[in-house]
Amino acid sequence: MSLNVPQTLEAEIDELITHYPEKRSASVMLLHAIQEHFGYVSKEAIEWIASKLELKPINVYELVTFYPMFRQEPAGKYVVKVCRTLSCALGGSGKLHGHICSKLGLDSRKHGLQTASDGKFSVEFVECLASCGTAPVMMINDDFYEGVSHERADEIMGKCQ
Amino acid sequence: MPEEFRLILKKADEPGYTPDIDCYMSHGGYESLKKALAIQPKEIEDGKTKTPQEQIRDEVMTSGLRGRGGAGFSCGLKWSFVDRRSGKPIYLICNADESEPGTFKDRQIIHKDPHQLVEGMIISAFANDVNLAYIYIRGEFPNGAKLLNKALNEAREKGFLGKNILGSGFDLEIHVHRGAGAYICGEETGLIESLEGKRAYPRIKPPFFPAVLGLYMCPTIVNNVETLCAVRHIIEMGGAEYAKLGTPRNTGTRIVSLSGQVKKPGYYEIEVGKVTLGELIFHENFGGGLREGRSLKAVIPGGSSAKVLKAGEKFNMKRPNKDGEMESVEVDMLDIPYDFDSLMAAGTMSGSSAIIVMDDSVDIVDVLANVSAFYAHESCGQCTPCREGSLWMSKALNRLTSGKGRKEDAEYLTHIATNIQGRTICAFGEASSWPVLSFVKKFKDEFEAKGAAVQPAEGEPNKEGAATAAK
């Protein structure tokens, strides 16, 4: 099975490759582009990127398993990342993560990305998001939320349609 | 009265200040670049001349600027190590990975004043004959990457980037490269590998010193966002003027990220060494003190990798007395001037200038378990001591926090950590072992109490840590 990459995305990818004297450098940027479009990085996507960059699939697979932001399974429409690291933990991020998980019927002790049964939300307890002064913080997709109380989390997630 | 001194963040928080180029230029933006590009070759003795590039590098050396990324290494000296005779291209990389827990200063610059960074980079690139540069930005800043790309496009349109910049004959292209959630990409050689499209495995030094064998095995400069911004101000005000800011050997300003259990966490730009750690935490111009009824327990002064300071700890430090002679005085941890050398003298570091404050409500073993889980998760796994030791420490700490501790666990943790520091490929080894060594040493009683509290039943398996464990 091969990957169906739309022309606009491929054009974007081709442009990204021009940023580097060596094609391989574009790997991570291509993985971002592919994950943004398809929602995850499939085996076919890895093969597609490898052939685009004249690499072996293992070269790309090594990256997908190394960089935490890449996922090999589809996720919910909204990916909620709650910061786990010290400043946020001191600010109550453990409880925030627990609250969100129980709201979505997920097990807060599980590692890695979990998707709720409705398929709308995925939750991950991630490392420092570099906004430690406004703990606890979370991201939903590309958007950032600071000083998130449980009520605020409910409200923000309620607006996700 | 201790106060903020805003140089880099002078405009960022002004009402109405926006990240676009018009706003930047209406506030004097890109004037330093024009100034840099207009510098003429200068005659020195023996009929020799100094190129404009050499003159800029001299200014940076004179400024005393030390890297703001973590190690505090002299920027001028770093630039002087660059192999300029290899015939290979020289690359400049801006380290915008901002990955040290507790740090959120580069975020402010990138999101609020991206052109300042772009201008600093163009000047630095010009000074080092760089024609291709990258901004390596952490993957968790997708909007920051968009803002930077927008800023670069604007700069291109105005002729500050591209071919023959402002008619100077100097060509430069800058691209934004996104990371994808790995802390180790902040380490400069890990960053370079990552930028080459590989796992971010730090390189062994020797032989792979970036100044000689960096990106694509070419000479490469890696500087932090804030460092590159400072270059812009050094050109504007002159190296000697810049060096008057801060204190000798610890010149200029630094943006301090303050987080944890203080009333007013946030970022504060200070003259280096002019404000003490205690003032940053307690003064109303900064952290404003602890929450009601709380007392200070511990402070991590330079990002989570730095050795912890215990409330009330005292240090002997050399200070000039009234007659200017150096004498040894006892200094409380709160009275340590916030600069590179003083914190080093106190056995810790200012690192990424991120202060994490803990009051007496915290369980110190829990805190260390949280910190160690981070390092267990982030070790790249390349070299033995760190790959095995980081998770080992985290597992032991999880065991302690889940009631399966042993009396000997304090010793045990020290043993593991001692065997990591200084034996690894990169400084992550120190980053993961220092918290353990310092927490256990300074709060030994609490670790021993935890260990003695509950003894595991015979034959009961140890539980792998749950929510706090890596993976």
Add this chain to the structure above:
Amino acid sequence: MATETTKAESKPVETVTVKVDGVTVEVPKTTPDWQGNPVPTTILQACKQVGKEIPHYCYHPKLPVSGNCRMCLVEIGMPAMGRDRKPILNEDGTPKIQKGVLPYDPSLPRGAIACATPVAPNMEIHTHSDNTKMMREAVLESLLINHPLDCPICDQAGECKLQEYSMEHGQAKSQFAETKVAKPKQVDLGPRIMLDAERCVLCTRCIRFSRDIVNDDALGIVERGSYNSIATFPGSRFENNYTLNTVDICPVGALTSKDFRFQMRVWFMKEAKSICTSCSTGCNIVVGSRENKVYRYEPRDNDAVNACWMCDEGRLNYKWVNREDRLTDCIIRERDGNQRKVEWPTLIKELSERLAKAEPGSVAIIASARASNEELYLIKLLADHFQAITDCIPRQGESDNFLVQADKNPNSNGARVLGVAFSEMGIQIARIDEGIESGKIKTLLSFGENITRVGIDDAMIGKLDLLVVSDILGSHAADKADFVLPGAAHLEKRGSFVNGKGRVQKFQKAIEAPGNARADWEWLRELVIKITGKQPADNLPGLFNEMSASVSAFNGVQWKDLGDLGVDINI
């Protein structure tokens, strides 16, 4: 002239003076790196040159340096420098040495990895100091905490560097009190290789070998940190023609050969130095056998030929030696089909009597370019006596950019320099065929080749007065031959070959030949004596020396000159 002895007086090497465990030594300033390019001599290389081994896992002399295992950490001292950037001197004028310590904790050593740190003038290296041992033990302890301690069932036992070093350097007991990391076991990496990721110490030797030596980026590391594991891309196989080398270089029992797994404990095996015969490269090998059964080939170091590598095809091409259809009897066959099993003296006697009747010019010899030089030399003596037309049968196949040559005969050049075959091997076969068809050739001697492969069918055989076949395995021609002489495989005898690049290399006997099969040079010699009256030497080295004296290409090289690594000759 043999090229090995050239450049007797090259210019003096620049040296660096260092102290290894208190002894002052001079080592060359540069030493060849994995590709043979001179690079600053490292601590590890310097110590090796003075006979001190520093334990290591990731370093391998033929692979790029990685520096990841940290096993080679050693304590070092460097000359102390004053503010004037000049060395500070002791009272006796010697440079003052400053031990490497951690800047933030001077009570602890700052070790240097021996595999990647260049030596510097007056450096002091401590390969066995307490600090060095302490650093070593710590690395071992870390490697062992997640290691399954299943040495009793591990194939690598006896060749495992983890086992070896922990006996020498490790602590008796690890303090580990946590659960071990679970990783994939029994992973089928490719057609010939199994991986046990729990045993792997992640030294990346296998990855570097496949990527940097074979140019096949097949292996990688997946996951991160403590969970790092060697893997292929899901669904891809590790199947290039060199995969088994990774089993050799894997310092532990993580990579195992499916062919050799659980076959034999290594310490029971007998080893013999030999040469692979599957192509003209002539990779140097060690043959592992027990009780006359061959269990494996392993490459043997020879920088002039194969470094320390060999291809999988060559490595696994040994099983035929124990095949059922080996020729093990001397047979004399009458034209009516009656045949006698005889002993060698009878066979030699009757054969030489029959051959004595052959007219000069009526004899053809098809020899094998798999035969040794010594055998071909004796064959050539016979050929000269009969003014026989001779040739060998070419064997062509695929070549690659690394070791494998298209010429699948191990001794084509030997056959050429000895005059049995010619530049274009096989060019005479057509003439031989014609000669048989036309009745000009009445006697055909086939040594070690299956002549049906070159079109000599029953009809042609029928035209011959005499067909002599010597071979290792049975064949149709052997079934038809008037005389059958059971030959020995190269593993069963001594001899030498000239490889594709003109290097003469010798091979030793690994096992005994079965039944009546016998080293060919022995019976060839007897035939030569009986037929020509000449008296070739009665031992293999003597035979080699005699050949070398009479064939100019060998230029007088003596058997003993060949050593283990061989000598280049002008081909």
